[in-house]
Amino acid sequence: MKCAVCRGPAVIDLRRHNANFCADHFLKFCRDQVVRAIDEHDMIEPGERVLVAVSGGKDSLALWDILLELGYDAEGMTIELGIGDYSAASTDAAVAFAERRGRTLGRIDLRRDYDYDIPTAAAVTRRVPCSSCGLSKRHLIDRAALDGGYDVVATGHNLDDEAAVLFGNVLHWHTDYLGRQRPVLAERIGARGAGAGTRVFPRKVKPLVRLNERETAAYCVLRRIDYVVEECPMAEGNRHLRYKEALNAVEAASPGAKQAFYFGFLARAVDRFAPGADGADDDLRACARCGSPTTGDVCAFCRLIDQVGGHDPVPVELVRPRRGSRRRRAPTKRPSGQAATGARNSAGSAT
């Protein structure tokens, strides 16, 4: 097995590209794919300040590393989710990378700063954990980017992620989601009321859409970046993973199928689902509580805090998804003013 570039011994074979690479040329391949994604989709302009959403997994650390290698001014932001050992290890990996590269890593701890965590939120809302987790991360990263004056938020979504989300969206024909599933979401300017004329959402970009998760993992290994290998224990058995498995079966028989699926969608279909040009931004107003843009009076994040903040922590083990039983008994909220008994609850709510 020889490197397609230098004919030296190859360390990885990429079936969908019908090519093998040595370590150096594989790392170059990864950087080139990111450069191409950034260029083709106008993700980041030279000199812009980038906030990388860092989980501590292979994708976000590879992304941060590549952006730094490419010379971007990229700082990190991580959210401590309170998912037991998994979250602790994730934060450790993110902190270690930031220290090694001498870069700033912003940190929010859901329990310390907002008096909840993801297992407790899942138990109280009786919804899949990924629901409150995604909502929390989006809200807090967007807010941090706006407050910190960053031009753009970069997330580590890779080709496998995007293809699986796309598969889920076409399985249900969520036409609104399909119309927005692009590797770049433009920033949005408030149209009226509080926030009018100012940025209410930062631009958000996915520079890893041309790399799959095997490739980002190999990138980290070759770059000696320690990342959390385990999947989130709360995501086990979720739909997104099932969609990945279904697509993996197709990809195994037809290498390149996922790439054709995702980029074919961008080339020939996404525009057909675009919302009307009448500007849905007009419906956005400032959240009465936190000022974030929302279509209602109070944003979804503040409503989540109202519902789940101040509950005693529920251990991960009690919330793990069990097939066939989606409903669980919700924990009771402790009376206002009473101290939390859970060890992870070290501070009051920030809201």
Added chain:
Amino acid sequence: MKCAVCRGPAVIDLRRHNANFCADHFLKFCRDQVVRAIDEHDMIEPGERVLVAVSGGKDSLALWDILLELGYDAEGMTIELGIGDYSAASTDAAVAFAERRGRTLGRIDLRRDYDYDIPTAAAVTRRVPCSSCGLSKRHLIDRAALDGGYDVVATGHNLDDEAAVLFGNVLHWHTDYLGRQRPVLAERIGARGAGAGTRVFPRKVKPLVRLNERETAAYCVLRRIDYVVEECPMAEGNRHLRYKEALNAVEAASPGAKQAFYFGFLARAVDRFAPGADGADDDLRACARCGSPTTGDVCAFCRLIDQVGGHDPVPVELVRPRRGSRRRRAPTKRPSGQAATGARNSAGSAT
């Protein structure tokens, strides 16, 4: 397990409908689903003459049986494909059903009537067998319907088929196929040249789109209809079956996923892929050879006959798909006028 209708002992559970049925109410359920499909999509008007494309498998025989039970004037048409024992058994099943119901079954034998068969066509064209098979069946059934004065052609495509085709079409974003993937294809009237003002394509309908293949099989078993159980030996390992497997994995975890996928597409997406209203029919002209509508000078069927007619038959066993080897050596054509040596070649070409 009790019947959802009469509370008698149930013989089948339908997870996606969250219901069990006894034999009588399951048969009624199947008929009701066909009635609903016909009504919702304006497939067949009372009194119209229907030509059912009959393979001898569970779907086409269930379809023919249900249409007869519902009082439609439905006759059958079968194409003998020359796929060894499989084709022989298929024809036997179709003939037996027609005799039992005292109905007309038209028969075309590719080798007898056109001097080729599907294994030979696959070997000569070096393409997957399903390619020449689908082309041949579509052409000959359409032609038979027009020549026989039938109002509509009914095919046995079920929900699993349509969902798998849809999955393949979105995986590749074949936007033209997506725009035409409906349970009814309207008849088309020639716009100019030979055939102008007359029907050049019959209306084609898929009344089984609300039933899956487990249901059509159960229908046949309960109605004591003998059908060919084996899958076509030449389809083994083809993409369509892989797409079915991938969707089956999703369906197993989320009963109803396929139905939501297919009917969600019809409700919210297919119109977005519709061809412009400028009428692609204008591009259709009569095939210089057979008079069938085509966008070129000679239709795809006549070109297939030119290429594959008159070759010595290639046994199925030599053409079976082998993973990883798509190319095979094409057999040589016998000189014009020389008799075929193959046992199945009992007549000269019809074209």
